[in-house]
Amino acid sequence: DTAVSQTPKYLVTQMGNDKSIKCEQNLGHDTMYWYKQDSKKFLKIMFSYNNKELIINETVPNRFSPKSPDKAHLNLHINSLELGDSAVYFCASSQGAGPGGEQYFGPGTRLTVT
Amino acid sequence: AQSVTQLDSQVPVFEEAPVELRCNYSSSVSVYLFWYVQYPNQGLQLLLKYLSGSTLVKGINGFEAEFNKSQTSFHLRKPSVHISDTAEYFCAVSEVIQGAQKLVFGQGTRLTINP
Numbered sequence: 001d002t003a004v005s006q007t008p009k010y011l012v013t014q015m016g017n018d019k020s021i022k023c024e025q026n027l028g029h030d031t032m033y034w035y036k037q038d039s040k041k042f043l044k045i046m047f048s049y050n051n052k053e054l055i056i057n058e059t060v061p062n063r064f065s066p067k068s069p070d071k072a073h074l075n076l077h078i079n080s081l082e083l084g085d086s087a088v089y090f091c092a093s094s095q096g097a098g099p100g101g102e103q104y105f106g107p108g109t110r111l112t113v114t
Numbered sequence: 115a116q117s118v119t120q121l122d123s124q125v126p127v128f129e130e131a132p133v134e135l136r137c138n139y140s141s142s143v144s145v146y147l148f149w150y151v152q153y154p155n156q157g158l159q160l161l162l163k164y165l166s167g168s169t170l171v172k173g174i175n176g177f178e179a180e181f182n183k184s185q186t187s188f189h190l191r192k193p194s195v196h197i198s199d200t201a202e203y204f205c206a207v208s209e210v211i212q213g214a215q216k217l218v219f220g221q222g223t224r225l226t227i228n229p
Contacts (some may be wrong), residue, residue, distance in 0.1 A: 004157070031214065031215070040221070041152075041202055041221070041222045041224075042219070042221055042222070043158075043204060043219040043222070044219070045216055045217065045218075048211075048214045048215075048216070050214055055211070055212050055214035056211055056212070056214050056216055090157055090158070092157075092158075094215060097210070097214040097215050098210070098215060099144070099146045099165075099208040099209060099210045099215055100146050100163065100165040100208065101215055102160045102163070103158075103160070103215070103217065105150075105157030105158040105159070106157050107155075107156055107157045108155075108156070108157055
């Protein structure tokens with residue numbers, strides 16, 4: 001069984017469109033994250049949710065809005081897509097929010113904005 | 115703010131040779147360090163982590179890392195690599211922000227194993 005899943009795996013869209021990426025985890029974790037990996041493979045946290053509450057928001061443009069309907073899901077909605085949004089987006093989850101926890105990553109969603 | 119520097123962007127080695135991937139960190143508080151591996155077209159997977167205690171940490175797939183506080187380093191090693199170890203390796207430091215874990219990653223090191 002997949003622990004952290006994301007849909008879609010690939011997303012190609014035009015500038016100005018609005019798109020969503022969905023994430024689900026079946027590990028029973030209470031903390032979920034979104035990361036962005038750019039073309040140079042640099043990985044940076046965007047958001048963190050703990051028990052459906054937004055905890056970390058790393059100076060991400062307002063066009064990005066995460067939504068957590070329940071502890072097992074964390075979706076990412078992006079408005080007015082720009083070329084610079086092209087990247088691989090990873091969802092992750094962990095149990096608790098302590099500094100030593102292991103994060104489990106999904107397979108990623110490759111977003112291409114043309 | 116905490117940061118991590120991975121000193122090599124690419125490391126090519128021959129199969130069955132030893133390898134060391136270098137990582138230096140900067141932290142003003144307690145240090146929690148991780149190595150994650152990303153196989154092609156996949157998400158990240160934890161290799162090992164250092165929280166406290168013994169400075170030599172053993173992980174999965176025969177990897178180990180040594181925490182060196184005086185040199186602020188956490189280098190990853192494997193005595194004999196296999197073709198299947200070809201991947202991107204990320205060193206990360208963890209901090210707690212408003213009760214949430216924040217991982218700060220290095221730039222990654224691409225390990226390429228040649229037959």
